[in-house]
Amino acid sequence: MSIDRRFFFKLAGLTALAAEVPGAGATPENSGKKGAGEAPKTTRWGIAIDLPLCHEHPDCRVCMEACNKGHNVPSIPDSRHEVKWIWKEKFSHAFPGQTGRYLSSELAEKPVMMLCNHCDAPACVGVCPTQATWKREDGVVMMDWHRCIGCRYCIAACPYGSRSFNWVDPRGYLKEQNADFPTRSTGVVEKCNLCEERLAENKPPLCVETCPYGAIHYGDLSKPDSPLRKLLDERFAIRRKPGLGTEPQVYYLV
Amino acid sequence: MLEKALSNNRRYWSWVAVLVMIIGVGAFFYLRQLQVGLGITGMSRDVSWGFYIAQFTFLVGVAASAVMVVLPYYLHDVKVFGKLTILGELLAIASVTMCLLFVVADLGQPQRMLNMIFHPSPKSILFWDMVVLNGYLVINALLSWAAIRAERRGETPPSWVRPVVYLSILWAVSIHTVTAFIYSGLAARPFWMTAVLAPRFLASAFAAGPALLILICLILRRVSRFDAGDEALSKVSIIVTYAMGINVFFILMELFTVFYSNIPEHMEHFKYLFVGLEGHHRLVPWMWVSVVLAVLALFLLVNPKTRCNHRTLTVACLAVFFSIWIDKGLGMVVAGFVPNPMGEITEYWPTLPEMMISLGIYGIGALIVTVLYRIALSVRGELGA
Structure with missing residues (x-):
């Protein structure tokens, strides 16, 4: 059953690929660990967040609310039990070690949008003892909430705090339920899925689509002429904890 | 053989009754945890492993320590350990069982745990830990069963025992090494990511486990006719001395590397443990108790006079056991999560249900030890009053 489900996900991903890029099929070369220099040969999704533009609107919560609503992410008041897919963190926490005595203290306090980095070499995937989390050919790090046994090894392994565990029944904390997306049960891990359900329909992720200022970009990193790659060529961007070898694919334009 | 566990003795049965009550309380709280979720524990988004996983880690060490009496007996012909090997192996059975129960207690979806077998994942250290722990349980069950049966029949143990013993020696080292790899392979957690973690785990295990074995032997002297013999106890206490010395040495090596290199991410965890960080210092008193112990x-162990006196040896063994329990069963796991990778601090303390469930699992372990030791001793006719 689980294998079927996973196969279905892969198929859905491939179908989306085929629809968007005629003639491009997934190859095994595009999976597993790779160096920073090699570009993948098939679609590889990535995200770029325009920090200065985002900082102009410090009270904006549009992307978070759209994501939470679209994915039935509960709003749990107890911060110890919170479930987070996309959220705000102080710059000094998002980029620890990047602030200092003589660096702008204003910047250190500015919020940064945090989400799963959909790493090229995700630490969470290797440690999972049931293969309930895996990296798709197009780079999306997926979760099977029906296979996860809730051991939380992936949470210990993720250097970005991107994974949440359902400490309590999340269904009790949903104001309204989106019938088009599953809810989760107690005792499983979840995280941002890069809106794979929307990518499959050729739609952008919710955070990208709903940002009123166009501060969140998405695109295919494998195409040198894709708008996302052009953006990364033109502007200086940083990534969270790049030294750990996880190759995060969420870029922060500064 | 098993009927030996059921013989009539008032003191034995009242002890069993106490254990069954403790287990019952634990079971009650576990049912609550199944209903509500792991939210009834003190664990959180930031400190996502706590008391259960720490007890699991500590007990893997106790299980592995059986090798400290088995190895000298089989490889170096230390004859006085002959009576102790069976106690070590039976203690290992109880410890590994508790380890497995603690892991299951920590799962969010325990009914799905067989997914680890349906979808074997050789890249996950947890998969290998499952393999080595269950293997160790089987090996020790097999060896102790063969030993007790041979004793009852008055025969020498069958010839297959010796190769299996050699396997068990290597296997004992593997269970604690693999358990250390669960932690030391994570780039996200600088506190654990140290090559000395596995050696440290082994050294602390070979101190705490044999210390517990000495305490058990001294108790058995009072409640049964079983006497390990002063020479055997003296030899085990020397093992405890060296292992504890090496354990403390490893901790000091860790402290040197972390503080001389002066990398904040590495130092903060130790600061949290020993002096507190940004006003958070819940574990500080505990860690200093561990240091003092x-x-x-x-x-007491280095000085031969106090090591050979059973009264002071008892104090020394209790001090070793609880010092390492605090270090491994409380500080080691929690400090890996404090501060979190973003540098934020969420403190952790186990809740009442969490402690009761843990106590229940320790109760199961104590019950297993009690029943198995009773069988082993009655076969030998050393049960006493």
Whole structure:
């Protein structure tokens, strides 16, 4: 059953690929660990967040609310039990070690949008003892909430705090339920899925689509002429904890 | 053989009754946890492993320590350990069982745990830990069963025992090494990501486990006719002394590397443990108790006079056991999560249900030890009153 489900996900991903890029099929070369220099040969999704533009609107919560609503992410008041897919963190926490005595203290306090980095070499995937989390050919790090046994090894392994565990029944904390997306049960891990359900329909992720200022970009990193790659060529961007070898694919334009 | 566990003795049965009550309370709280979720524990988004996983880690060490009496007996012909090997193996059975129960207690979806077998994942250290722990349980069950049966029949143990014993020696080292790899392979957690973690785990295990074995032997002397013999106890206490010395040495090596290199991410975890960080210092008193106990233990163990006196040896063994329990069963796991990778601090303390469930699992372990030791001793006719 689980294998079927996973196969279905892969198929859905491939179908989306085929629809968007005629003639491009997934190859095994595009999976597993790779160096920073090699570009993948098939679609590889990535995200770029325009920090200065985002900082102009410090009270904006549009992307978070759209994501939470679209994915039935509960709003749990107890911060110890919170479930987070996309959220705000102080710059000094998002980029620890990047602030200092003589660096702008204003910047250190500015919020940064945090989400799963959909790493090229995700630490969470290797440690999972049931293969309930895996990296798709197009780079999306997926979760099977029906296979996860809730051991939380992936949470210990993720250097970005991107994974949440359902400490309590999340269904009790949903104001309204989106019938088009599953809810989760107690005792499983979840995280941002890069809106794979929307990518499959050729739609952008919710955070990208709903940002009123166009501060969140998405695109295919494998195409040198894709708008996302052009953006990364033109502007200086940083990534969270790049030294750990996880190759995060969420870029922060500064 | 099993009927030996059921013989009539008032003191034995009242002890069993106490254990069954403790297990019952634990079971009650576990049912609550199944209903509500792991939210009834003190664990959180930031400190996502706590008391259960720490107890699991500590007990893997106790299980592995059986090798400290088995190895000298089989490889170096230390004859006085002959009576102790069976106690070590039976203690290992109880410890590994508790380890497995603690892991299951920590799962969010325990009914799905067989997914680890349906979808074997050789890249996950947890998969290998499952393999080595269950293997160790089987090996020790097999060896102790063969030993007790041979004793009852008055025969020498069958010839297959020796190769299996050699396997068990290597296997004992593997269970604690693999358990250390669960932690030391994570780039996200600088506190654990140290090559000395596995050696440290082994050294602390070979101190705490044999210390517990000495305490058990001294108790058995009072409640049964079983006497390990002064020579055997003296030899085990020397093992405890060296292992504890090496354990403290490894901790000091860790402290040197972390503080001389002066990398904040690495230092903060130790600061949290020993002096507190940004006003958070819940574990600080505990860690200093652990330090004081370690110093006291080494003082009593290194001095031959206090090591050979059973009264002071008892104090030393208790000090070793609880010093390492605090270090491994409380500080080691929690400090890996404090501060979190973003540098934020969420403190952790186990809740009442969490402690009761843990106590229940320890109750199961104590019950297993009680029943198995009773069988082993009655076969030998050393049960006493």
